[in-house]
Amino acid sequence: MKVKFAILGATVAILASAAAAQAQTALKWAHVYETSEPFHTESVWAAEEINKRTDGRYKIDVFPASQLGKESDINQGLKLGTVDIIISGSSFASREYPPIGVTYFPYIFRDPSHLISYTKSDVFKRLAQGYEEASGNHITAVTYYGTRHTTANKPITKCADMQGLKIRVPDVPAYLAMPRACGANTTPIAFAEVYLALQNGTVEAQENPLTTIEAKKFFEVQKNIILSGHIVDHLNTVVSKSLWAKLSDEDKKIFSEVMAEAAERGTKIIEQREKELVAKFKEMGLSVTEVDKADFEKTVMEKVTFEEFGYKKEDWEAIRAVQ
Template identity: 70%
Template structure:
């Protein structure tokens, strides 16, 4: 046999071996920037999963809506265009409404309460319901940040928001608190919020403190009111097809890594929020704690769980978590 034939056979053999024992590539998508903790720790988890499966998997993380906006990547789980995503429960609730109860205002007291919820029976029930409906598996939940209100008017209680022109995302759960307090909501595109605040189209908005800093809303607002109306969070979700393809040991490993990544990202956000209170005060803004019980009681009185497809029994269970 000539040398070139031997070489050809070796190449073909290698190709066949590669196809039989080749690496499985998975796509992990989200809409956040590479500078954010959600991306940093997703990349860590992806790399660790590859290492600990001895190279069986290569998980590539696609940030900043590279594979589509949030609604697209959620749909991609079913279409097979993505294998893993990070996304809010507001999107999961489109397929399974009860899981959206975590976006009802004042469901969580703080980040620690959210973390304890992720280890509870009600969490297992809600994520299990979502899995049964969609086939997709929620393996971890990350603290995203607590939503607060900024304004050019002082606010101490819910009634102080009456008539307030406030920009709120056009999502029912986000609109609930301002509307319950009598504010006039405006669903302005996120990219246009700074200008709208600057020119007085609206006089207030709401977002987590890191977002308030990143978007420089503090430059065009006088007050930061720590309303804490929604403790925002993100789910790490594996497509039903890929979840079935994992072995039991791979499911366990990926879940453990995703949960560790969630814990680390959440800790980064908590630390950043604590720093920002002082940062904003040094910039001359008034940072105040309003009467949250007043806000909470007003929302409970005026906003029905059933209008969103939520179950108050789930909310009550979450309240009992200590």
């Protein structure tokens, strides 16, 4: 009899274990950033936290550094079902819903706090909803990526100083707006090749946040850091249409809360690093120059239209008005 009970108990345990394993959903979370960056470390934290708060029902593996493809690939992966969650910029979301790309228009945000206030505003909800209706995907959180500045072979203090400058800029319309308005010659070199291109003179300048300038060591081949601050950049945490539809209301709440908390943690890390880097670059003997941002902004507004990018002026005005 004892043997029967022991066998029965073992069978129940095996079945329970099998049921638990079957109940666990495996998910893929992808991005293009390095493992040392907060966009990765906080994604890993969020994946573990969601696992805890759902009693192990979701096992999320995070794939960094373009392991599952370039940014365009992982955005496409949301549709194809090859990824479930990604971190990606609104420039890619705008391929599905152009109006959301207005957040990349030069000087639309005053500073990181303005960006974060925007993410809590009605205009953000409206643009995020427009993106969701167009793509089916759901934006759960926004992380501050960094304010984009310029490095160059020469000092730059005003927009006209960029006339004829060969500058590497990502091949995204809104990123091109400021350099082209100032008369620069933009070149879309692959990100991995930027250091060499600066070193051998293929281009004379590039633009990126200070954290990227440090991480990619662009300061080794460019001694002038120009605080142009032309774009206060951000990344969205995006859940695929198919996954979002499967989640219960309770799980949607957990995913949203955890991802928003991870975004807040990442934002604080980036803000702190940026503050430290200005002083660090100066200590290294680099030229760190403030610019007349009003001059840059005035030129952009005179030479660039919202319509050419598919943006709406009323969205720009609503974002600018956010306090």
